[in-house]
Amino acid sequence: MKTLIRNIKQLVQVREEGIEKLSGEEMATLPTLSNAWLLINDYKIEGFGGMESIPHIEADVEIDATGKMVLPSWVDSHTHLVYAGNREQEFIDKINGLTYEEIAAKGGGIVNSAKELQQTEEEELFQQSLQRLEQVIKMGTGAIEIKSGYGLTTEAELKMLRVARKLQKRHPITIKTTFLGAHALPKEYKDNKQGYIDLICEEMLPTIAEENLADYIDIFCEQGYFDLKDTEQVLEAGKKYGLRGKIHVNQFNSIGGIKTGVDYHALSVDHLEVMKEEDIEALKGSDTMPVALPSCSLFINIPYSPARKMIDAGLPLALATDYNPGSSPNGNMNLVVSLACIKMGMTPEEAINAATINAAYAMGIQKTHGSITKGKTANLLITDPIPSYGFLPYSFGNNHIDQVILAGRLVK
Ligand SMILES: N=CN[C@@H](CCC(=O)O)C(=O)O
Numbered sequence: 001m002k003t004l005i006r007n008i009k010q011l012v013q014v015r016e017e018g019i020e021k022l023s024g025e026e027m028a029t030l031p032t033l034s035n036a037w038l039l040i041n042d043y044k045i046e047g048f049g050g051m052e053s054i055p056h057i058e059a060d061v062e063i064d065a066t067g068k069m070v071l072p073s074w075v076d077s078h079t080h081l082v083y084a085g086n087r088e089q090e091f092i093d094k095i096n097g098l099t100y101e102e103i104a105a106k107g108g109g110i111v112n113s114a115k116e117l118q119q120t121e122e123e124e125l126f127q128q129s130l131q132r133l134e135q136v137i138k139m140g141t142g143a144i145e146i147k148s149g150y151g152l153t154t155e156a157e158l159k160m161l162r163v164a165r166k167l168q169k170r171h172p173i174t175i176k177t178t179f180l181g182a183h184a185l186p187k188e189y190k191d192n193k194q195g196y197i198d199l200i201c202e203e204m205l206p207t208i209a210e211e212n213l214a215d216y217i218d219i220f221c222e223q224g225y226f227d228l229k230d231t232e233q234v235l236e237a238g239k240k241y242g243l244r245g246k247i248h249v250n251q252f253n254s255i256g257g258i259k260t261g262v263d264y265h266a267l268s269v270d271h272l273e274v275m276k277e278e279d280i281e282a283l284k285g286s287d288t289m290p291v292a293l294p295s296c297s298l299f300i301n302i303p304y305s306p307a308r309k310m311i312d313a314g315l316p317l318a319l320a321t322d323y324n325p326g327s328s329p330n331g332n333m334n335l336v337v338s339l340a341c342i343k344m345g346m347t348p349e350e351a352i353n354a355a356t357i358n359a360a361y362a363m364g365i366q367k368t369h370g371s372i373t374k375g376k377t378a379n380l381l382i383t384d385p386i387p388s389y390g391f392l393p394y395s396f397g398n399n400h401i402d403q404v405i406l407a408g409r410l411v412k
């Protein structure tokens with residue numbers, strides 16, 4: 001099937017083949033084509049160009065994008081979209097003055113979500129997660145990473161990952177899954193952290209690998225959760241099964257996890273609200289993508305990642321939602337792009353690059369997603385009529401996504 005989009009006011013993020021990520025000053029440029037057409041053949045971008053030289057094309061579907069922008073879909077490289085229930089009560093506790101760490105210390109937080117998820121039937125978990133997935137698709141997300149980590153038992157971790165894989169069968173959005181058994185220490189292992197790490201490495205991982213349930217492996221490397229030694233063990237174990245790391249690190253403290261991630265060629269290091277000079281140094285010249293999660297900073301009132309400092313030091317940067325019930329109950333990439341501009345001093349060009357091509361790198365799909373490039377998967381968003389792409393982050397909190405194309409099909 002061929003789909004032709006005509007009269008595009010601006011085709012945004014137009015790239016030659018072979019661009020896999022953008023670092024430092026490169027992030028300031030966002031190539032566009034004005035008054036353009038774009039042709040989709042089956043699930044791929046077949047071609048594009050200026051309307052003045054549009055060839056004769058017989059298309060099955062034609063879309064008129066007069067006044068509208070066409071962008072590659074948002075890529076959300078860090079989410080916990082599969083979860084059960086919510087943590088509204090903790091939201092109130094927070095308003096009443098408790099910090100995220102205090103809530104966790106009194107039995108709330110991750111283990112609270114784990115308790116609920118363990119008691120939720122797989123079909124019910126699927127339905128709750130499907131609803132969230134459909135909501136983010138409508139907001140322009142075309143690829144999403146989904147973590148486990150609210151199971152904390154072998155059975156419940158497998159349940160989460162099975163649900164994430166099942167979601168892929170339901171919608172043409174691209175999904176990658178990450179095993180995050182080391183998200184928090186279950187109560188039963190309170191005095192036996194090594195016992196839980198052993199369970200992760202010797203029981204959970206082999207089964208997950210055998211059933212091909214995960215693409216990546218994650219750990220929450222943070223004071224009060226898992227330390228550097230635990231991180232090394234988990235990344236080492238993941239390596240045996242061909243799973244690269246995507247780790248939670250530097251959310252509250254800088255304890256050296258970024259260097260460990262880089263040493264293990266982690267695909268990404270995520271959160272990065274607290275960054276020391278040596279963390280920035282460790283990332284220079286590495287193949288690890290730093291990922292910032294501004295909605296988490298907004299929701300739990302913690303510092304935003306020092307994006308300016310990182311980009312000015314020549315680093316690449318990606319953006320993601322961290323969609324989860326505790327620290328970011330929101331999967332809106334449009335809001336993330338706005339927050340990056342408003343709170344992190346990123347320009348619209350930098351923020352859009354961070355939410356598309358660099359985010360695709362952080363998911364390991366940069367060869368097929370994240371830019372308007374011939375041969376890439378036709379995952380696209382079409383905006384309302386808006387004056388410029390900069391209007392997207394400027395008009396924060398408003399929805400300007402009019403239509404959505406996934407794998408070449410109009411789904412919204
Ligand atoms: N920080 C660790 N994990 C999640 C939050 C988990 C939760 O509070 O439920 C995050 O990325 O923010």
Ligand SMILES: [Zn+2]
Pocket residue numbers: 078079080248322324
């Ligand atoms: Zn997270």
